[in-house]
Amino acid sequence: MNETSPIPIRIYSEFTKRDWPELPEAAQDTLASFLIDLQKDPENTEVIAHAQRDAAGQLGFEFFPGFTVYWQIVRNEHDPFGQPARIEVLALRKMGIEFSETEKRTSPEDESSTPEPLDSIDRVYSRNGRLGNLAMWGTLHVSRRTRRVKGWIVDSWSRGGPPYLNPKMHWVSFPDYKFHHMSLNIDFRSTIEIGPEDQDIDPVRLVFVHGTLKQWEQDWLEEESKKAS
């Protein structure tokens, strides 16, 4: 095999039947070209430099506005430091999360009235943070419809000592900072369903998340103002 031989691509089972047809044609063309380029040079420094990554070494790239592809480079078991054996395409995602609130739908009056149009939320900022044994990550989201800040998706937990908090995800609405139960489903079309307010939240978790989010919002605003100036 010479150096320019394209590397095989392995795609997840729902790719061709379910997700690919959902892409706009221009996005399909762009993705096909992107994969061809990746096949030729899977470690293209330009792509790697602009890709998102996670701790496991999987990569993500917004190949078309609003659409991201995730992949990993697999090497031969017998030669783990050698040339890539194949590229595995792990997911396609439409950015933006479809947003729904269960509480609003449950009241009987709502059934007769015109249903509120579905909104999507876009991630604009993300952070990880620790304070002693407490840790959390959060992503700030704005409404796609109004472009106003809608709230935070927050996961918080403790590690290595007291206070002992199990990992728990909340939707923290903006600007009232109410903690809601939530269910987040990540897929080609991601959805988030906001449940009722969490009344039993541990006070330590509450104070920690609250304080951290306020600080992060300040940082976000500062960063945004720097970008604007």
Add this chain to the structure above:
Amino acid sequence: MKDASPVKGFLRAADIGRSRSSILNQIQWTMAILIAGIVALQFVRAANWLTILFAALLSVHSVLFLIAFIYFMLKRPHSLRSETFDYKISELNLKREGDIDIKTSEFIQKRAGAIQAGLFEDVLDPSTLKRSSKPEDRKGPGKR
């Protein structure tokens, strides 16, 4: 009092054997033991053949160390750093703006598992995707 010495600092920086650090740690340790052995042999005035044997072993290890170092330097440089360094880099990577968030990371790792379990298709030429994957009854984008 000032912190003890540059020697302490050097030892800390060298970090030999304090943790499972660089991939070459075992070879480094063997070399250190062989050098100590050669020095000890001089003190006890051991037979020359024993010193020669230790010196030969040390030479073999030095060559092996050099080869391995150059190999990892070219192929996998981060293996030459300590695990702590790797961990810190991963942590920093996690904190980079715009990185894959934890929920998405969990999702794509599940997908990687599904592929490993045999739920995949192989694509030899991505340019065929457009022709082969659009069923006739395809709905437009945004409709499912």
